[in-house]
Amino acid sequence: MQLNSLGFPRIGRRRELKFALEQYWRGEISQQALLEQGQRLRRQHWLWQAEAGVEQLPVGDFAFYDQVLALAATLNVIPERHRDGDAIDLDTLFRVARGRAPTGKSAAAAEMTKYFNTNYHYLVPELHRDQQFAIAWEQLFDEVEEVKALGYDPKPCLLGPLSFLYLSKTQGEPFDKLSLLPALLHTYGELLARFKAQGVAWVQIEEPILAVDLDRDWQQAFAPAYEALSQAAPKLLLTSYYGSIAHHSALVAALPVAGLHLDLVSAPEQLDDFLPLLQSGQVLSAGVINGRNVWAADLDLLAKRLAPVADALGERLWLGSSCSLLHSPVDLDVETTLAPELRQQLAFAKQKLHELNELQQLLQTPASEPARAIIERCKARREARRLAADSAVARRIAALSQADFERDSEFVVRQQQQQAKLRLPLLPTTTIGSFPQTAAIRSLRNRWRKGELAEAEYRHQLQQVTRDSISRQLKLGLDVLVHGEAERNDMVEYFGEQLAGVGFTKNGWVQSYGSRCVKPPLIYGDVSRPRPMTVEWAEFAQSLTDKPVKGMLTGPVTLLHWSFAREDISRETICTQLALAIRDEVADLEAAGIGIIQIDEPAFREGLPLRRDQWQHYLDWAVASFKLSAACVRDETQIHTHMCYSEFNDTIAAIAAMDADVITIETSRSAMELLGAFEAFDYPNEIGPGVYDIHSPNIPDVAAMVALVERAAQRIPLRQLWINPDCGLKTRSWDEVEPALRNMVAAGRELRRRCPLPA
Numbered sequence: 092m093q094l095n096s097l098g099f100p101r102i103g104r105r106r107e108l109k110f111a112l113e114q115y116w117r118g119e120i121s122q123q124a125l126l127e128q129g130q131r132l133r134r135q136h137w138l139w140q141a142e143a144g145v146e147q148l149p150v151g152d153f154a155f156y157d158q159v160l161a162l163a164a165t166l167n168v169i170p171e172r173h174r175d176g177d178a179i180d181l182d183t184l185f186r187v188a189r190g191r192a193p194t195g196k197s198a199a200a201a202e203m204t205k206y207f208n209t210n211y212h213y214l215v216p217e218l219h220r221d222q223q224f225a226i227a228w229e230q231l232f233d234e235v236e237e238v239k240a241l242g243y244d245p246k247p248c249l250l251g252p253l254s255f256l257y258l259s260k261t262q263g264e265p266f267d268k269l270s271l272l273p274a275l276l277h278t279y280g281e282l283l284a285r286f287k288a289q290g291v292a293w294v295q296i297e298e299p300i301l302a303v304d305l306d307r308d309w310q311q312a313f314a315p316a317y318e319a320l321s322q323a324a325p326k327l328l329l330t331s332y333y334g335s336i337a338h339h340s341a342l343v344a345a346l347p348v349a350g351l352h353l354d355l356v357s358a359p360e361q362l363d364d365f366l367p368l369l370q371s372g373q374v375l376s377a378g379v380i381n382g383r384n385v386w387a388a389d390l391d392l393l394a395k396r397l398a399p400v401a402d403a404l405g406e407r408l409w410l411g412s413s414c415s416l417l418h419s420p421v422d423l424d425v426e427t428t429l430a431p432e433l434r435q436q437l438a439f440a441k442q443k444l445h446e447l448n449e450l451q452q453l454l455q456t457p458a459s460e461p462a463r464a465i466i467e468r469c470k471a472r473r474e475a476r477r478l479a480a481d482s483a484v485a486r487r488i489a490a491l492s493q494a495d496f497e498r499d500s501e502f503v504v505r506q507q508q509q510q511a512k513l514r515l516p517l518l519p520t521t522t523i524g525s526f527p528q529t530a531a532i533r534s535l536r537n538r539w540r541k542g543e544l545a546e547a548e549y550r551h552q553l554q555q556v557t558r559d560s561i562s563r564q565l566k567l568g569l570d571v572l573v574h575g576e577a578e579r580n581d582m583v584e585y586f587g588e589q590l591a592g593v594g595f596t597k598n599g600w601v602q603s604y605g606s607r608c609v610k611p612p613l614i615y616g617d618v619s620r621p622r623p624m625t626v627e628w629a630e631f632a633q634s635l636t637d638k639p640v641k642g643m644l645t646g647p648v649t650l651l652h653w654s655f656a657r658e659d660i661s662r663e664t665i666c667t668q669l670a671l672a673i674r675d676e677v678a679d680l681e682a683a684g685i686g687i688i689q690i691d692e693p694a695f696r697e698g699l700p701l702r703r704d705q706w707q708h709y710l711d712w713a714v715a716s717f718k719l720s721a722a723c724v725r726d727e728t729q730i731h732t733h734m735c736y737s738e739f740n741d742t743i744a745a746i747a748a749m750d751a752d753v754i755t756i757e758t759s760r761s762a763m764e765l766l767g768a769f770e771a772f773d774y775p776n777e778i779g780p781g782v783y784d785i786h787s788p789n790i791p792d793v794a795a796m797v798a799l800v801e802r803a804a805q806r807i808p809l810r811q812l813w814i815n816p817d818c819g820l821k822t823r824s825w826d827e828v829e830p831a832l833r834n835m836v837a838a839g840r841e842l843r844r845r846c847p848l849p850a
């Protein structure tokens with residue numbers, strides 16, 4: 092019974108990779124030093140996995156920026172604009188990812204997008220009609236040798252050819268991506284043959300697209316593709332994750348692969364679907380340890396469920412994590428200040444490997460002393476969870492009525508009252524909330540956390556920062572101001588730290604993209620808001636000006652989706668609890684005289700289930716939670732929401748049902764095409780389509796922004812439009828932000844001059 096690790100986080104338990112990357116990009120260390128840091132991390136992570144009893148160590152889970160980008164490089168799928176001669180080196184990859192690197196010419200970075208329904212971003216490979224594939228980057232093969240040199244067996248992990256194609260985008264003249272499959276399979280064949288020549292026994296070939304709804308042509312491509320691949324290859328472990336693949340079971344069962352990995356955390360019922368379909372000799376890797384959450388597993392219950400399967404399959408049953416541990420923080424051992432009650436409920440990546448080992452013990456020697464101790468621990472943990480409930484929260488939810496979810500009047504009535512109160516011009520200008528999180532601000536917070544800076548002094552300094560950002564906005568002439576979010580480490584973590592029922596770690600970092608990480612809060616109990624979280628900052632900022640300053644909150648759906656949530660109650664219920672906590676804050680902001688309140692929901696779309704037949708249920712409770720968080724205000728109080736990373740065709744009815752008075756969205760990169768959905772739907776409320784891309788350091792010029800708004804005005808009535816950037820500005824510097832906003836405000840003035848409307 093082998094233990095199957097699908098991949099280990101690469102960032103390092105102290106974010107060593109992040110710091111090495113950023114030093115390298117700043118020119119402070121050599122490429123050699125960066126490569127050596129990568130090697131040290133891989134070695135450490137392999138040794139941890141081996142210690143836990145994992146026999147085949149994953150290779151290909153490490154990447155200096157992104158594993159999809161590394162695979163694209165391996166296959167020679169690198170855009171011309173990022174090349175510098177024929178050979179690909181590490182700087183080529185960084186130019187693809189960031190647009191620039193210590194060597195070579197800068198060029199627009201490739202697009203980054205969310206990997207399925209996770210908060211991890213991958214770089215989208217760009218394919219041309221006449222794409223040539225070839226093995227062009229040796230990292231995977233080198234790492235196979237590294238594992239062998241350590242004395243272990245390597246298991247290369249790579250995205251399969253169909254998922255690779257599916258996640259790529261076409262460039263130039265449109266064409267059917269599947270037309271590239273034969274050529275791609277040829278190169279995958281070479282890759283697999285090289286692994287075989289290196290002595291590799293198994294390859295983890297990942298086809299996560301099996302968990303989504305696939306058109307016929309994609310379904311039909313699987314059988315011939317895997318027929319071709321199985322020829323010269325090591326044994327293939329066809330790997331799925333993030334959801335059930337039972338809707339493709341007939342197709343999957345017929346593929347010539349030596350093993351099948353199923354994510355039995357997100358879809359436990361697939362076990363019964365696939366057991367009778369296994370081919371003779373085929374391995375089943377049961378993904379039962381959750382790679383996407385931090386809670387210690389109920390190993391005793393898992394063992395009970397798997398015991399008959401182990402009896403039936405013997406050596407052919409492997410025990411695995413549900414998916415790669417990429418989405419999990421690295422090591423609980425470095426969390427030295429967690430409350431013991433919370434700590435005993437947790438398992439991070441390193442601990443999850445030991446859970447696999449303990450599960451193996453429970454299955455192999457159920458009556459042994461160690462097995463009995465494991466079972467006792469599991470029972471105690473469940474008991475502790477049961478005792479921690481806050482019944483007041485449940486009572487409050489039970490007492491909700493429909494009226495709690497609805498504003499007093501419909502939008503047109505509210506709009507008039509808001510206009511009368513706020514007196515905003517046509518095409519009001521605003522920003523999305525955050526201003527540059529400068530090194531000085533981060534360092535203040537760092538010293539405060541270490542106790543080197545007193546609370547009062549920390550707050551005083553942050554007030555100075557806020558004062559400065561208000562005065563810059565006044566000089567720029569923006570219509571609706573923001574306080575700038577300087578006091579927030581992160582838009583989710585900041586709230587997590589203040590809510591009851593929510594815990595947070597010191598080092599529980601998870602890679603979001605490249606060197607950027609997030610520290611998701613741990614929602615372990617019933618959520619409530621003991622005291623106001625943002626009111627003082629909003630009040631302070633509003634006290635500095637007569638112009639409206641937006642109150643700034645993160646919405647319940649996003650708080651849920653970007654946290655590690657408990658699993659003993661439904662996500663819908665957790666979201667309702669979060670909504671009530673935010674609702675309390677909204678009410679306090681309004682009472683403090685804040686006339687515009689923004690409730691950000693950037694993760695709204697990303698929370699959609701993978702399968703369409705589950706969308707409506709999700710949308711129903713997600714919309715209801717947002718409305719519950721916002722609906723307590725008077726008609727004259729204007730509610731904004733903000734969404735980036737979205738594509739609205741599928742969800743526009745739900746977006747409209749949220750009934751925010753104003754929604755600001757990311758549109759500039761798609762040249763306002765996203766607005767098509769709003770136009771087609773006759774979206775009734777106000778919209779701020781982003782007029783410039785905050786991900787780029789370039790300063791947008793006035794004419795470009797005027798043109799974008801004019802394009803927007805062809806689709807949306809002018810009276811409904813706002814002018815704002817795509818997203819928050821926290822990752823930019825003031826040198827970039829000030830000229831960009833100056834131009835944005837100028838664009839607004841120019842447009843008002845061109846198209847004056849009676850007020």
Ligand SMILES: Nc1nc2c(c(=O)[nH]1)N[C@@H](CNc1ccc(C(=O)N[C@@H](CCC(=O)N[C@@H](CCC(=O)N[C@@H](CCC(=O)O)C(=O)O)C(=O)O)C(=O)O)cc1)CN2
Nearest residue numbers: 210533534536537579580581582583603606607608609653
């Ligand atoms: N939760 C969440 N998910 C999200 C997003 C988001 O904003 N939040 N946006 C999208 C992803 N975009 C992202 C954009 C930027 C960062 C980002 O910049 N992360 C920072 C960490 C932000 C943070 O928590 N900063 C802390 C500082 C943490 C830190 O590194 N401290 C240093 C010391 C810093 C110093 O003294 O200067 C240390 O501990 O060593 C703070 O401000 O307090 C990073 O990786 O560097 C992450 C995701 C999608 N998902």
Ligand SMILES: [Zn+2]
Nearest residue numbers: 693735818819
């Ligand atoms: Zn955003």
